[in-house]
Amino acid sequence: DIQMTQSPSTLSASVGDRVSITCRASQDIGTWVAWYQQKSGKAPKLLIYKASSLQSGVPSRFSGTGSGTDFTLTISSLQPVDSATYYCQQYNFYWAFGQGTKVEVK
Amino acid sequence: EVGLVESGGGLEQPGRSLRLSCEASGFTFGDYTVSWFRQAPGKGLEWVSSIRSKAYGGTKEYAASVKDRFIISRDDSKNFAYLHMNSLKTEDTAKYFCSRGYFDYIGGSYRTLFDYWGQGTLVTVSS
Numbered sequence: 025d026i027q028m029t030q031s032p033s034t035l036s037a038s039v040g041d042r043v044s045i046t047c048r049a050s051q052d053i054g055t056w057v058a059w060y061q062q063k064s065g066k067a068p069k070l071l072i073y074k075a076s077s078l079q080s081g082v083p084s085r086f087s088g089t090g091s092g093t094d095f096t097l098t099i100s101s102l103q104p105v106d107s108a109t110y111y112c113q114q115y116n117f118y119w120a121f122g123q124g125t126k127v128e129v130k
Numbered sequence: 131e132v133g134l135v136e137s138g139g140g141l142e143q144p145g146r147s148l149r150l151s152c153e154a155s156g157f158t159f160g161d162y163t164v165s166w167f168r169q170a171p172g173k174g175l176e177w178v179s180s181i182r183s184k185a186y187g188g189t190k191e192y193a194a195s196v197k198d199r200f201i202i203s204r205d206d207s208k209n210f211a212y213l214h215m216n217s218l219k220t221e222d223t224a225k226y227f228c229s230r231g232y233f234d235y236i237g238g239s240y241r242t243l244f245d246y247w248g249q250g251t252l253v254t255v256s257s
Binding site: 054055056058060062065066067068069070073074079111113115116118119120121122123124 | 134165167169174175176177191193225227234236241242243244245246247248249250
């Protein structure tokens, strides 16, 4: 099985800050990584796929980088509506998620 | 507009059964893979089961934690997917989400990516 290790588990930042969340895969998964946003246990929303492709309709302040085992989600200018939990997911071999990062906007 | 609505959750005793339903709308349901994911209270997301479209054989797959207990199925004529949950355990307590999957390509390789999710239905297994 492929494990995804995500950090940090929580993050608190101010409006306008640049924040990053990292994810490390237990083996090489190419760029088969997606990032999801989930608010209060509701339906996860796809933000990024293929490590760096922005899903249609997602604000351009969200971006993703990485390949192989190390991946990063960056929010370039944090907004109040970005308060949520973010998950990385590998979809190279079945589907596995990181533990999640709870983002609080001060 | 793509829509996925889960139903059928509730409180059930260990060892009993429950059937979850996922009603799809706004897209050609039969062309897509459907998966169930779950999220235990206060925990992260976990893949449970998937069923491919009939064009790709209708292949069914299960996570080890539910294999031989859960059965996934679909009725493309009604735009529904189902998860039959048998021999329920307390650790099956979670919100269950259905999701639409499609093939994402890089060159000649493809993987299944899930783009739309329902709001989920809560299953509680307790005596």
